[in-house]
Amino acid sequence: MRLVPLAVAAVVAVSACTACTAGRQAAPSLGAQPRPSGSASQALPAATLELWHGFSTDAEVKAFEEAIASFNTKFAQITVKATKGVQDDQITQAIRGGKAPDVAASFTTDNVAQWCRSGSFQDLTPVIEQDGIDLSVLPEVARAYTRFEGRQCTLPLLADAYGLYYNKALMKGEQPPRTLSELTALTKKLTVRDAKGEIKVAGFIPSVQYYENSPSHLGPMVGATWYNDDGTSAIGSDPAWKRLLTWQKELIDWYGHDKLERFRKGLGDEWSAEHPFFKGKVAMILDGEWRNAMIAGEAKGLDYGTAPLPVADDRPDLYGSGFTAGTVIGVPKGAKHPQQAWELVKHLSTDTDSLVTLSNALRNVPTTKASMESPKLSKNANFQTFLDIFAHPKTSTLPASVNSVFNQEAMAAFMAKWEKGSAPDLDAGLKGVDKLINDKLKLSGG
The missing domain is CATH 3.40.190.10 (Periplasmic binding protein-like II)
Structure with missing residues (x-):
């Protein structure tokens, strides 16, 4: 691992x-x-x-x-x-x-x-x-x-390298999704709720607060870029980020933010045998190649498959790539x-x-x-x-920056506010992330 x-x-x-x-x-x-x-x-x-x-x-x-x-x-x-x-x-x-x-x-x-x-x-x-x-x-x-x-x-x-893991038993013959719209539809189909509407099994959790769902891991699904050629932040000007966050928020709203949060907080530890994917509580997850070894050690009987992450519907050329x-x-x-x-x-x-x-x-x-x-x-x-x-030739990484950690944390913090509904203006919020990153860049000498 x-x-x-x-x-x-x-x-x-x-x-x-x-x-x-x-x-x-x-x-x-x-x-x-x-x-x-x-x-x-x-x-x-x-x-x-x-x-x-x-x-x-x-x-x-x-x-x-x-x-x-x-x-x-x-x-x-x-x-x-x-x-x-x-x-x-x-x-x-x-x-x-x-x-x-x-x-x-x-x-x-x-x-x-x-x-x-x-x-x-x-x-x-x-x-x-x-x-x-x-x-x-x-x-x-x-x-x-x-x-x-x-x-x-x-x-x-x-x-x-990061891709999609899926539980074959929960999928019931469904093929892994190739686009975000397919991921949305399959998530809704596979999600199970109790009589009160509380989540029992989640098809896919889109929250940035869930395990490996960091901005850097999610961004390649839409071909999002972090920086302009001069090293300044491109998050507010690249429409791919807006596309990603719009998709994320719509799916979270379908779950109900509070319901999804209660479900997420009740899940097992990511680095233990209680991982929710091992226990059949989440049908599809974004994760790295090393999860295969953990499954072999902690969930030997799990019938699962792997595939590239779904991509934006208007970017089929990205399918097969990842972070x-x-x-x-x-x-x-x-x-x-x-x-x-x-x-x-x-x-x-x-x-x-x-x-x-x-x-x-x-x-x-x-x-x-x-x-x-x-x-x-x-x-x-x-x-x-x-x-x-x-x-894959279109697999991407987070470009090197002297403020790499700060930049990732600034974006993750905004995404958490956005999915909760605490940042109603998406355009203004993304431009605000740009300002935080660019101000930090100036302090670091460019």
Whole structure:
């Protein structure tokens, strides 16, 4: 299982001098030293690397150990000490304090822009070019969420892709919806109420407050854009957002906001065996590929299917795409052994067998074309859905921004007010979100 949380604590701005303190000699950096001649495995000197990552369960840690072991078959002279359960704020503070690890991996892309702009993570472009790595092996969307302002300061490790899960028993032979109008009709057909009109089974919950229904995950259903070319907010001017929120509000009003809220608040925890989809209380949900692994572990008898998310009726070209983001990995400024660290980053992010090992254990999408097509990759029809979504040319991500978390929270807060009926003027509300985002952008230096 993997999450892509909003790492609110990690939005702290990082000063440009992140790897040095008064009187301390700056650590070596990538490209600052001549590359060793001969094969890298023979020429690189011995070193002990510190690798920090956010994975913490036994299965996750074991998968990382196996991927590192395959690295050690190439570089026997390099020892890797992995520290589990590390969050973005810890990485940021370590870099600022001159105690950076050699390699760091993050669950979220929320801080890539800040890390790239500040130089907290080193630009990998020189060594990517020097080693002749063709980044076209990655879908363009994965390249997009790992770089900012021309700096490729991270590489994708594993990805999350979002689609539709549906309960086949509750669907009673119905096919998964392809458009928002089909989703609305099927939601109404599958919803069950008691004699008082209270919801017993929901066809689909459109509320932004429900589990994975964040603005970034919902936006691709209508092709919504977050930013203009100059980095300012496009939410108030892009009609796709208005289309999405109008559809959302109409379906919530059909349920009855208060009735839907009572039902939602009575549902089980998202990360437990009491998940309402497992219990047949919700027929269709928006969720990530990792939910397949949770179903296999917590709801073995569940008969379910997966499909791409429904899309706006006037945008059939979007069907098959969705939202993606994922784990990123890079070399922080201040790494003691940057050349050896780069070899580890390169191995973990581009080696097919390593990516397949991690994907099979963690059930996230591997990020290179070769790893997605590997015969060693464990997959069935329900997992293949997410491989296809990730590879779709119109799959999108949240564009990098130094205020990524703030921007998402501002939009989510407005959507919660809108669905409740506390923001009657949709146009004015969306323009208000623009103002919040643009004001924050000015404070952050653009």
